[in-house]
Amino acid sequence: xxxxxxxxxxxxxxxxxxxxxxxxxxxxxxxxxxxxxxxxxxxxxxxxxxxxxxxxxxxxxxxxxxxxxxxxxxxxxxxxxxxxxxxxxxxxxxxxxxxxxxxxxxxxxxxxxxxxxxxxxxxxxxxxxxxxxxxxxxxxxxxxxxxxxxxxxxxxxxxxxxxxxxxxxxxxxxxxxxxxxxxxxxxxxxxxxxxxxxxxxxxxxxxxxxxxxxxxxxxxxxxxxxxxxxxxxxxxxxxxxxxxxxxxxxxxxxxxxxxxxxxxxxxxxxxxxxxxxxxxxxxxxxxxxxxxxxxxxxxxxxxxxxxxxxxxxxxxxxxxxxxxxxxxxxxxxxxxxxxxxxxxxxxxxxxxxxxxxxxxxxxxxxxxxxxxxxxxxxxxxxxxxxxxxxxxxxxxxxxxxxxxxxxxxxxxxxxxxxxxxxxxxxxxxxxxxxxxxxxxxxxxxxxxxxxxxxxxxxxxxxxxxxxxxxxxxxxxxxxxxxxxxxxx
Numbered sequence: 001x002x003x004x005x006x007x008x009x010x011x012x013x014x015x016x017x018x019x020x021x022x023x024x025x026x027x028x029x030x031x032x033x034x035x036x037x038x039x040x041x042x043x044x045x046x047x048x049x050x051x052x053x054x055x056x057x058x059x060x061x062x063x064x065x066x067x068x069x070x071x072x073x074x075x076x077x078x079x080x081x082x083x084x085x086x087x088x089x090x091x092x093x094x095x096x097x098x099x100x101x102x103x104x105x106x107x108x109x110x111x112x113x114x115x116x117x118x119x120x121x122x123x124x125x126x127x128x129x130x131x132x133x134x135x136x137x138x139x140x141x142x143x144x145x146x147x148x149x150x151x152x153x154x155x156x157x158x159x160x161x162x163x164x165x166x167x168x169x170x171x172x173x174x175x176x177x178x179x180x181x182x183x184x185x186x187x188x189x190x191x192x193x194x195x196x197x198x199x200x201x202x203x204x205x206x207x208x209x210x211x212x213x214x215x216x217x218x219x220x221x222x223x224x225x226x227x228x229x230x231x232x233x234x235x236x237x238x239x240x241x242x243x244x245x246x247x248x249x250x251x252x253x254x255x256x257x258x259x260x261x262x263x264x265x266x267x268x269x270x271x272x273x274x275x276x277x278x279x280x281x282x283x284x285x286x287x288x289x290x291x292x293x294x295x296x297x298x299x300x301x302x303x304x305x306x307x308x309x310x311x312x313x314x315x316x317x318x319x320x321x322x323x324x325x326x327x328x329x330x331x332x333x334x335x336x337x338x339x340x341x342x343x344x345x346x347x348x349x350x351x352x353x354x355x356x357x358x359x360x361x362x363x364x365x366x367x368x369x370x371x372x373x374x375x376x377x378x379x380x381x382x383x384x385x386x387x388x389x390x391x392x393x394x395x396x397x398x399x400x401x402x403x404x405x406x407x408x409x410x411x412x413x414x415x416x417x418x419x420x421x422x423x424x425x426x427x428x429x430x431x432x433x434x435x436x437x438x439x440x441x442x443x444x445x446x447x448x449x450x451x452x453x454x455x456x457x458x459x460x461x462x463x464x465x466x467x468x469x470x471x472x473x474x475x476x477x478x479x480x481x482x483x484x485x486x487x488x
Contacts, residue, residue, distance in 0.1 A: 003083035007063055011054050011080070018312035022435045023366045023481055024073050024341065025299065026317040028065055032057055033315035035166075035221060035282035036296050037064060038081075038098035038107050041289050042138050045070055048296070049081055049107070050317070051095060057306055057314035060118075062092035064109070066139075072320045072336050081107070081141050082133055088148050089131060091117045095221060096130070097168045097284065099176075099199070106199055107133040107141060108178065110165040111148055126162035127152075130180070132200060150178070150194055150202045158185050159192070166221045168284070169199070172261055178202065179222040179233075187240055188212075189219035191233070193264060206264025209233060209255070216244040221282040224259060224266075227293055227325050231259040233266060234274065234295075236281050250302045251275070252283055254330050270328040277406070277451040278302060278413050279438070280318060293323040294335055299438055299453050301411070307437075307455035318451060319433060319440055333446040334431065342368040342479035349475055353381060353467030359476065363387070363461035366481035369432040371465070372474040375399055375422055379469035385434060386410065388460025393439060393452065396468070397421075397428065404443065410454035418448060427474065434463075 001009070015029040027033065031054035038049035045068045052065030066078040082093045089111030096109030113127040129148035133141040152161055163183035170177050176196040184190050191209040194202045208224075211217050216239060223234040233255045239248040252274040258267045274283060275297070283297035299316045307314050321332040346361060353359070361369075363385075371383070378399045384392040391409035398405070404421040421443055422428055431442040441450040465476065 003085040004080060007054050007080045007083055014312075020307075020311045020436065021313060022316055022437055024336075024433075025319065025435050025438055026067065026069075026072075026075055027315065028052060028054070028313050029077050030054055030312050031314070032059055033065065033313070033317070034059065034298050034300065035095045036284045036298060036317055037095050037109065039284045039286045039294075039296060040098040040100070040105070041286060042098070042100055042105050046072070046286075047098065047105075047138060048317070049098065052080065054080070057309060057312065062094055062112070064093050064107070073341055078139055081139075082109070082143070084112075086111070086143060086147065088113065088129060091115070094128065095166045095282065099169045099171065101199060103136070105135045105138050106169075107135075108149075108167045108169050108199070109133070110167065112165075123160070123162045128161060128164045130167045130178070130202075144200065146200070149200050150180075154194065154202055154204055155182070156204050159183070159190070160185065160187075163218065168221075168223045170224060175261075177205070177224075177261065179208065179224050181218070181220050181222055181235070183218060183240070184210075186213055188215070189217050189240060191219055191222045191235060208259070208264065208266040209235070216240050217248055221284065223283070223285050225285055225287075225293060226259075227323060230256050230269075230325055231266070232256055232323070232325070232330060233259075234283060234285070236283070249278070250281055252280055252297065256325060256328060256330065272329060274330070274332070275449050275451050276416055276418055277449075278411075278416075279453040280449075280451040283318075285323065288322075288335075292335075295321045295323055295332065297451075299451055301413070301453050304411075308457065311455070316438060316453065321446070321449070329447065331446045332442070332449050334433065334440070334442055338368060338479075341481060343482040344477055344479040346478040347476070348473065351473040351476065353465065353471040353473065355467055355469055358464050358466040361463040361478050363434075363463045364480045365436050365461060367432075367434040367463070368477075368479045368481070369430075369434070369463065370475070370477040371430040373397070373428040373430070374472040374474055375426060375428055377470065377472035378428075379471065381468055381471035382466045383430070383432070384464040384466065385432065385439060386454075386459045387462040387464055388458065391458070391460060393454075395430075395441065397430075399428070406441070406450050406452070408452065408454065410456045410459060411452070416450060418443075418450075421448060
C-alpha cells in the first residue's frame with residue numbers, strides 16, 4: 001500500500017470518530033488542516049485543496065486534502081490528492097496553487113526536504129523546490145516525471161533555497177507567471193516572479209516586492225490578481241526568525257497598484273490589512289464562476305492550545321469573501337447566500353438603547369447577526385456573543401472615538417482595537433457569522449473584517465446588545481443556521 005492509499009484508507013476507517021466539527025465553515029473529515037491550496041473553479045464546481053495531515057490534530061508530513069462545493073456551505077470530501085511520496089517532496093507537499101490548461105488541472109506546489117523535520121531547524125539541509133502534478137478528471141493526480149520544475153538552477157544568487165515556497169500561478173496574455181515567497185541573503189522576505197510558456201519550463205523574471213530589513217518579516221503565500229483596472233498583491237506575514245516572535249504578529253496584508261508584466265515591476269499605490277483578527281492566514285483567491293474574485297483563508301489562532309484531542313480534527317477554512325476595490329481599499333464581502341441558510345428568528349426596527357438597556361437573544365451554536373446603527377445618534381454600545389454566566393466575547397463600538405474593540409474571555413490574546421472603524425456622517429453596519437468555534441465580523445459591508453476562533457467546550461450561546469450610552473439601532477436581524485443537519 002502506498003502513502004496515498006494509506007491516507008485515504010485511514011480516513012475512511014476513522015472519520016466517524018470525529019466530533020464537534022463546525023457547521024458552515026469547512027473543516028477536514030479528520031486530522032489537521034492549514035493553508036488553502038489550489039483554490040479554483042474547474043469543471044462546474046469549486047475545488048479546494050489544503051495542507052493536510054490526517055493522522056493527528058497537530059502539524060506533520062503535509063499531504064494535499066481535497067474537497068468540492070457549489071455553495072461553500074455543503075462540501076463533498078474527495079480522496080487525498082497528494083502524499084509526500086517522492087524524493088523531492090519526502091518531508092511534505094507544501095502549499096501551492098492550481099490552474100487549468102488544455103482541459104487538465106495542473107497543481108504547482110512546493111516539495112519540502114528536511115531530514116530533521118520535527119527537530120531543530122538545520123537550514124543547510126532544508127531544500128524547497130517547486131513541483132507539478134496533473135489530472136484529467138480533477139480527482140486523480142500524477143506527479144510530473146521531471147519534477148522539480150523550479151529549483152536551485154532557476155533561483156538566482158542572493159536567495160535561500162531553505163525558504164522558497166508557495167507558488168501561485170496565473171496566465172496573462174498566453175504567458176504563465178508564478179509568484180513565490182523567498183528569504184533573501186539578509187534573511188528577510190521577498191516575493192519573486194518566474195515566467196513560463198508551458199507550465200513546466202520556468203525562468204526567473206523579477207523581484208516584485210521586498211520587505212524592509214528593519215521589519216524583520218518573511219512574506220508567505222503570495223497571490224497576485226487583477227480587479228477592474230488595478231492589480232492586487234496579497235501576502236501573509238510572519239517573523240523572519242524566532243528572536244522577532246514577540247514583536248511580529250502573524251497577519252495578512254494587501255497592496256493595490258499596477259503590475260507591469262513587460263518590465264516585471266509592481267508599483268504600490270495603497271496598502272492595508274486583510275483581517276484585523278489573530279485567526280486569518282495564508283489566504284488564496286480564485287476567479288469565481290461569474291468572473292468575480294473570491295478569497296478564502298485558514299482560520300487558526302497562533303500559539304493557542306489545540307482543540308480537545310477527542311474532537312479528532314484541528315483547523316477550519318474561512319467563509320468565502322468576494323473582493324472589490326473602493327477608494328483605494330480592498331473590500332471583502334461574505335459570499336454565501338445569507339437568506340438561504342439563516343432563518344430570521346428576530347427582527348427589530350428603530351430601537352433606542354439607553355445606558356444599561358439591552359436586547360437579549362437566546363442563542364444557538366450557530367447564527368447570523370446583522371446591525372445597522374445610526375452614527376449621528378449613537379455614542380457607545382457593546383455586543384456580547386458566546387455569552388454564559390461568567391464569560392463572553394465582547395465587541396464595543398465607540399462612535400465618538402470611531403473605534404471598535406474586540407476581546408474575548410475565550411482567548412489569552414490582547415484586545416483588538418480598530419481606531420478608524422467608522423466613516424464620518426455614515427451609518428455603521430455590522431455582520432456577525434457565529435459558528436461552533438468561530439466568529440467572523442464584517443464591518444461596513446466588508447471595509448474591515450475581524451476573524452476569531454476558540455475551541456473551548458464551555459462557550460455560552462446567548463447574545464446581548466447592551467447600551468453603554470445612547471445607541472440608535474436602525475435595524476437588528478438575528479437568524480439561526482437552518483441546515484445544521486446537512487453537515488457532511
